[in-house]
Amino acid sequence: MAAPVHPYNWSVEGFGEQSVRQVVRLSAGGRQLRVRLSNRYGKAPLRIADATVARSGRGAALGPGGLRTLRFGDAREVTIAPGAERVSDSFRLPVRPLTRLTVTLYLTGSAGPVSFHAEGLTTAYRADGNRTRDVTGRPFQGPTTLATYALSDVEVSGPVPGATNATNAENTEDAEDAENGRSAGRSDSRRNAAEGTVVAFGDSITDGSGSTPDTDRRYPDRLAELLTAAGSRLAVVNTGISGNRLLSDNLCYGERALTRFRHDVLARPGVRTAVVLIGINDIGAARSPDTGCGVTPESTARQLIDGHKALIRAARAQGVTVVGATLLPFRNALYGYWSPAKNALRKEVNHWLRTSGAYDRVVDLDRVLRDPADPDRLLAAYDAGDHLHPNDAGMDAIARAVFPYLSHG
Known part of the structure; x- marks a missing residue:
């Protein structure tokens, strides 16, 4: 994250009653995730009324299964003070190394400047209203940028999901839970976090x-x-x-x-x-x-x-x-x-x-x-x-x- 000064992205104007959708690729695999959000360079409180994480689809669309709601101290809403960061509660979502995830933040009353990374080199999308659970990506068909906003890190822990039938096992929460139970206690070090x-x-x-x-x-x-x-x-x-x-x-x-x-x-x-x-x-x-x-x-x-x-x-x-x-x-x-x-x-x-x-x-x-x-x-x-x-x-x-x-x- 850098200080928000570039006028060619959405940082200065901020996000009032808008959803911003961003795609990240994880370098490591695991079962437990946390998302770190940043207002380190903001001048006003950053208000996030809703946030989700899902496997990525094409463009702004979400992939099948695995939609998770972020919580902060068990609350869906979080306000991040200027100069501060917040880390979400840990949640279960089995992912392999190099998996792409989509993080969608619904921001309310979050005037700019918003902390951002100017050269994210991955397309970011925005749409009016709360679109955190939209799976189609159609509301996000307006202008895009290659910057990253408020999203600092996705932290991964826990054993990496096994290779056998993992693609099918990751498509539903029930299958994930079953796969979690089967793999508990595995000693294969190649599958460790x-x-x-x-x-x-x-x-x-x-x-x-x-x-x-x-x-x-x-x-x-x-x-x-x-x-x-x-x-x-x-x-x-x-x-x-x-x-x-x-x-x-x-x-x-x-x-x-x-x-x-x-x-x-x-x-x-x-x-x-x-x-x-x-x-x-x-x-x-x-x-x-x-x-x-x-x-x-x-x-x-x-x-x-x-x-x-x-x-x-x-x-x-x-x-x-x-x-x-x-x-x-x-x-x-x-x-x-x-x-x-x-x-x-x-x-x-x-x-x-x-x-x-x-x-x-x-x-x-x-x-x-x-x-x-x-x-x-x-x-x-x-x-x-x-x-x-x-x-x-x-x-x-x-x-x-x-x-x-x-x-x-």
Whole structure:
């Protein structure tokens, strides 16, 4: 979640007597779920009169079976104070890894700004009135956005549903209850709940800029797929924020990474490993013209390195393994990001990342994604077109590079 300032989505106007429907893909499977809602950056109470979770269908439609009403302290309505978050009561809904769920919130009197994530890259829908139990999706045929509103997390726990007849067993509540009873006490460790969380932490590259919307092709998405295919029990959480800086707050791109690391990474339930890819915006955006977001101050290599050291200390103090990643090449990047001096600064930071031993492990993404014929430039096959962000193939390359550096559980 970032501060709600972008005018091109629904945050500023808010949601008065409207339902907002959002689709998420889980990285881990289990039987018990909780939904975390956020008003962390709101200026007024966020009033949610009704909320549901269901398996996703096509577009705004819901899939068959499994509709659940969210409750908060056994109440259907919840008011979240400015700066606060609320977690729903736990509810049973057997899900496998990579399951898509649809969360529908009915908001009343919730004037903007509403806390949001600008680059959710999954279509969000809204409709007038309480449409939380609509299964057709037809009331949600108006304008859509790719942002995420008030929805912070879906937390999963409990053993993963078994493979035998699981598709049929998940279609009705009675079948779910029967399947729950049959699987109680299973000792097969491959069916256990997630045993730890990997948090991908960074800027727009982690956030998925350059990947195809509505396809879950961000690198943390691909990493979750690789872990699942390998039989891992690790969950993956994406805490990337497009435009985020390591050292400085930004009106449009959120709190600096140094500040938000504790909330977005270390406060996550079961966090085991953090993968850190951050700093290119401190370098590229420095002294760029103010477009309404504020000016990014110029940083030295020492300041950026000290920032990374602070993240490492915070992670180790909590027993979290921290994996660093080198900064990607960006010659001729749009927005006036690149210059020889800025590139030299990137190389100096990367040299420290590779050689200092400060991080527990280092993934050399610079070498993975660069053009061998022009090492300061992204390989064309991985370039989304702006010479800064990887495309779907580049995201896959990042995930495959990170994967071997994780203890798979």
